[in-house]
Amino acid sequence: LDPKTVIDANGISLFDKIEEIERQLLQPATLNSLVLPCSLNAQADPNEGQQTSAEWVRTVFHDCITKGIAGPGLGGLDASIGFESDRPENIGVFVNVTIGQFDQFNTVFLSISDLIGVGLADSLATCANDHRRLPLRVGRVDATGPGPAGVPGPADTFAFALAAFNRAGFSQSEMIQAIACGHSLGGVHGSDFPDIGGPTGIDPNTSGRKPFDSSPDVFDNTGVNEYISGTGLKGGPLVVGLNSTENSDLRIFSSDGNATIKAMLTPQSFEDTCFTIFAKMMATVPAAVTLSDPFQVRPWIMRESHLDLTSAGAVQFSGIISAHGASTPPNTATYVYGTNGGGNTGQKTSGAGVILPGSSLSPNQPPDASGIGYGVIKDYSFSDIITGQGVTSLTVTSSGSTYSGAINTNIFILPSQSFQQQNSGTGTGPWMVRVAILSSLTTATSVPVATVWHRAPQVGSKASKIVIKTSNMAFEKTLGSYKIYKASSFSSGANPPLNQESGHFRIKLGSTQTSAIVATTLFKTTCTQNDISLC
Numbered sequence: 431l432d433p434k435t436v437i438d439a440n441g442i443s444l445f446d447k448i449e450e451i452e453r454q455l456l457q458p459a460t461l462n463s464l465v466l467p468c469s470l471n472a473q474a475d476p477n478e479g480q481q482t483s484a485e486w487v488r489t490v491f492h493d494c495i496t497k498g499i500a501g502p503g504l505g506g507l508d509a510s511i512g513f514e515s516d517r518p519e520n521i522g523v524f525v526n527v528t529i530g531q532f533d534q535f536n537t538v539f540l541s542i543s544d545l546i547g548v549g550l551a552d553s554l555a556t557c558a559n560d561h562r563r564l565p566l567r568v569g570r571v572d573a574t575g576p577g578p579a580g581v582p583g584p585a586d587t588f589a590f591a592l593a594a595f596n597r598a599g600f601s602q603s604e605m606i607q608a609i610a611c612g613h614s615l616g617g618v619h620g621s622d623f624p625d626i627g628g629p630t631g632i633d634p635n636t637s638g639r640k641p642f643d644s645s646p647d648v649f650d651n652t653g654v655n656e657y658i659s660g661t662g663l664k665g666g667p668l669v670v671g672l673n674s675t676e677n678s679d680l681r682i683f684s685s686d687g688n689a690t691i692k693a694m695l696t697p698q699s700f701e702d703t704c705f706t707i708f709a710k711m712m713a714t715v716p717a718a719v720t721l722s723d724p725f726q727v728r729p730w731i732m733r734e735s736h737l738d739l740t741s742a743g744a745v746q747f748s749g750i751i752s753a754h755g756a757s758t759p760p761n762t763a764t765y766v767y768g769t770n771g772g773g774n775t776g777q778k779t780s781g782a783g784v785i786l787p788g789s790s791l792s793p794n795q796p797p798d799a800s801g802i803g804y805g806v807i808k809d810y811s812f813s814d815i816i817t818g819q820g821v822t823s824l825t826v827t828s829s830g831s832t833y834s835g836a837i838n839t840n841i842f843i844l845p846s847q848s849f850q851q852q853n854s855g856t857g858t859g860p861w862m863v864r865v866a867i868l869s870s871l872t873t874a875t876s877v878p879v880a881t882v883w884h885r886a887p888q889v890g891s892k893a894s895k896i897v898i899k900t901s902n903m904a905f906e907k908t909l910g911s912y913k914i915y916k917a918s919s920f921s922s923g924a925n926p927p928l929n930q931e932s933g934h935f936r937i938k939l940g941s942t943q944t945s946a947i948v949a950t951t952l953f954k955t956t957c958t959q960n961d962i963s964l965c
């Protein structure tokens with residue numbers, strides 16, 4: 431599948447989404463920091479027995495397993511779980527906490543349901559001793575309301591659980607594998623299941639968590655071994671809990687004479703089986719969704735890049751190239767600008783690479799000290815004047831590189847001249863966005879259209895929805911070979927995009943000229959006195 435050919439309603443391709451996820455994954459202080467280390471607890475009270483990695487893994491199960499209930503091909507991993515937190519089958523704080531965590535990273539590129547997949551991969555990478563990364567796929571579309579109920583619980587019969595898994599596309603042995611894999615992390619909370627977990631307060635944690643195995647914060651085969659050998663926690667509270675009607679793991683694991691579990695007893699067979707079944711759960715999506723092929727982060731990516739005009743009207747391309755690897759990437763990055771007709775402007779060298787905090791290796795640390803599976807991550811900044819050279823692309827030529835990206839000098843947003851305006855009193859005001867368009871592509875009556883996507887609260891879920899606003903742009907002035915247009919009032923403008931991180935702009939002129947999308951994080955935050963002519 432060519433990810434550049436699958437394009438969503440916003441005009442964003444699977445390829446664009448992959449690149450955006452690559453950027454996020456190579457940023458230690460984003461989503462992945464919430465599950466580092468594996469035992470990390472997002473709650474204020476460290477004794478509550480909440481384990482973020484376990485909550486994220488459980489979220490995948492509860493979201494995807496209702497596939498097929500509303501009809502063939504309907505439901506699956508679509509973030510509908512966000513609207514279903516009040517259901518008895520979703521008991522616990524995990525839904526609202528998890529979806530709230532993911533929502534901080536929700537953009538027009540990254541749906542909550544794609545982020546649920548990223549969260550699963552991040553959880554496994556931090557919790558598995560070898561920091562193995564589950565390949566990701568993107569393209570999931572978020573539901574706009576709840577889906578049907580039907581997540582099997584511990585008191586449900588074997589037939590009920592099997593029917594749910596079958597409907598979602600899982601066989602009996604895949605059901606056993608999925609549960610054994612999920613129940614390697616976390617445990618049962620007395621506050622949610624008092625008759626299974628023991629009364630609140632009796633266990634060491636205030637919510638009385640009974641772990642499934644002796645290493646609830648390591649993703650490994652401990653649980654299946656304890657279950658088969660009857661040692662340690664003997665399979666945990668859903669195997670040996672006091673209330674036998676709620677011993678669902680025992681019922682399900684033993685349903686094939688323990689054959690499936692016995693095939694998972696070695697560390698490698700456990701991990702390989704689980705990575706296969708988790709990949710299947712992540713691909714359990716509505717039939718209408720086209721997922722990308724599985725991917726891993728390329729050795730070299732473009733963390734950020736943008737065109738701009740200098741005050742003298744020269745075209746400048748700047749950004750940050752990023753590399754990662756088990757051994758430290760080189761001191762500098764090399765790259766070329768491709769030009770019209772297939773040539774290039776000669777090899778260039780970036781600034782000195784900077785190791786990202788939290789990703790450095792030292793001799794006494796495990797092979798991947800970052801704990802997120804990427805080894806050392808290095809950023810290399812660059813900035814070049816490319817006026818008049820017919821530049822159409824940038825290709826990183828450093829060893830191991832696979833990165834090449836298009837550059838469109840016909841039409842581009844000007845971050846240095848775009849702002850979130852400041853209103854006296856309310857603080858933040860509407861955006862002011864400016865674009866440069868090659869004068870030869872415009873006429874006196876040209877009206878470029880600016881689109882902005884941003885997060886807005888959504889009733890019933892901790893997940894925001896992404897809203898779209900547009901504005902016609904007005905001609906402002908000519909600078910060098912470019913005309914500059916601006917816009918500051920967007921449709922339904924009473925509610926401007928206030929959130930700096932979540933906004934993304936794109937400009938179109940007619941149906942043929944489309945700018946690259948630029949995140950508002952690149953814009954200036956305020957229009958200061960020095961820039962008063964731009965306000």
Ligand code: HEM
Nearest residue numbers: 484487488491522582583584608609612616617618619622
């Ligand atoms: C018939 C199927 C299943 C049943 C009846 C079941 C039941 C349960 C129960 C009762 C809990 C305790 C929840 C709490 O007290 O907060 C739990 C926790 C958990 N489940 Fe399952 N489960 C099933 C399948 C799965 C699957 C397929 C996965 C993932 C692949 C999974 C992942 C988890 C995780 C990670 C936890 C720990 C959550 C935490 O510590 O916060 N479960 N499950």
